[in-house]
Amino acid sequence: MDFYQTPIHPCGYLPNHYSVNIFADPNKEISNQTYSWxxxxxxxxxxxxxxxxxxxxxxxxxxxxxxxxxxxxxxSQQRTLKLNQxxxxxxxxxxxxxxxxxxxxxxxxxxxxxxxxxxSTVNDYAEYILGTWAETQLLEFRLDSKxxxxxxxxxxxxxxxxVYTFYDTxxxxxxxxxxAILQLIQRTKxxxxxxxxxxxxxxxxQKMSYKVNFKPIEGYIDKxxxxxxx
Numbered sequence: 001m002d003f004y005q006t007p008i009h010p011c012g013y014l015p016n017h018y019s020v021n022i023f024a025d026p027n028k029e030i031s032n033q034t035y036s037w038x039x040x041x042x043x044x045x046x047x048x049x050x051x052x053x054x055x056x057x058x059x060x061x062x063x064x065x066x067x068x069x070x071x072x073x074x075x076s077q078q079r080t081l082k083l084n085q086x087x088x089x090x091x092x093x094x095x096x097x098x099x100x101x102x103x104x105x106x107x108x109x110x111x112x113x114x115x116x117x118x119x120s121t122v123n124d125y126a127e128y129i130l131g132t133w134a135e136t137q138l139l140e141f142r143l144d145s146k147x148x149x150x151x152x153x154x155x156x157x158x159x160x161x162x163v164y165t166f167y168d169t170x171x172x173x174x175x176x177x178x179x180a181i182l183q184l185i186q187r188t189k190x191x192x193x194x195x196x197x198x199x200x201x202x203x204x205x206q207k208m209s210y211k212v213n214f215k216p217i218e219g220y221i222d223k224x225x226x227x228x229x230x
Contacts, residue, residue, distance in 0.1 A: 001028065005054065013205040017058055023051040032135050036156045042220040044199055045134060045154065045163065047127045053200070061200040063220040064211050064228065065159065066181075068188050068195060074213065077182060080175040088142045089183060094130055099147050100138075101125050107166035129164060136163065139183055141176065151180035153187075159195040160188045181214060201228065 002025040011017035024030060024038065026049055035045060042063040043052045053061040073081075104125055120128075130136060134154045141149035149167035153160050162184055167176040181198070188196045201219060202208040211217065212228055219228040 001025065001034070011055075011058075013202050013208060014058075014060060017060075018055070019058075020054050020056065021051045022054040023049055030133055032133065032154075032156065035134060035154070036158060039156065039159070039161060039197060040225075045131070045161070048132045060202050060204060062202070062228065063197070064199065064201045065195040065197045065218050065225070066185060066188075066214045067216045067218060068185060068193065070216050071185055071214065073182075074215075077178060077213075080178045081182060084141075084174055084176075084179050086143065087148075087179075088140075088145075090140055092138050092140050094136045094138055096122070096126055096130060100129075100150050103147055103150060103168060104129065104166045107169060110169045131163075139180070139187075141167070141179070143171070148174075149176045149180060151184060153184055155191075159193050159197050160184055160191070161197040162199065177210070178213070185214070 003022050004025065006021045006023070008018050008020055011019040024034070024043070030048065030050060035043075035050060038050050038052075041052070043050045044063070052063075055061075101122060105120065108120060129152050131154075135156070136152060136154050139151040139153075140147060141151070147168075148171050149165065151165045152163040154163055162181065165177055165180040167180075181196075184196055195218075198211045198214070198217075200208060201211040201217075217228050218225045221228075
């Protein structure tokens with residue numbers, strides 16, 4: 001497998017920082033097995049591409065995974081589960097649905113209106129969310145038949161990997177982002193897999209710092225997986 005490096009560009013998470021990624025050769029055949037190998041070295045999937053931050057002067061992006069066997073609910077997470085007992089949650093096929101796309105656009109335009117993602121087309125959405133080679137699955141969350149949240153995740157031999165969650169921001173107080181991760185933790189348990197990968201934790205970035213709320217959580221630090229310090 002060959003790897004390439006992107007040009008230096010402004011960091012999307014930390015002000016006054018610059019970012020560099022390395023990524024697997026997109027012209028080579030990539031499979032779920034390739035992803036299974038690379039995710040243990042800190043890589044993530046963005047659409048059909050596999051990448052990892054490789055910034056020369058910064059190591060703020062820490063790959064993370066929840067240790068499923070030892071996971072314990074926090075009180076706030078128990079409240080989130082109780083608050084959402086009225087939702088219908090089910091796995092659905094990894095197919096394009098206009099209903100999903102409409103919710104995705106509403107979420108992106110509400111949360112990331114200054115991002116190119118806010119102008120996503122159907123093709124952009126399909127490549128990013130549905131993927132092409134990964135074994136991707138979706139969870140739907142409905143309230144009285146109304147779709148209010150979708151959680152997207154990949155199934156790998158050693159883990160589940162959370163890809164993206166988007167929801168109706170009118171239901172912000174329900175904690176749907178937290179609920180989605182708790183549901184994925186439960187699904188990982190049911191599949192008897194040891195880890196749920198959550199992507200990159202950035203301590204100084206509020207929108208990326210939530211991951212350490214799911215303990216115990218390990219980070220890929222100094223080329224080894226270890227418990228993320230408090």
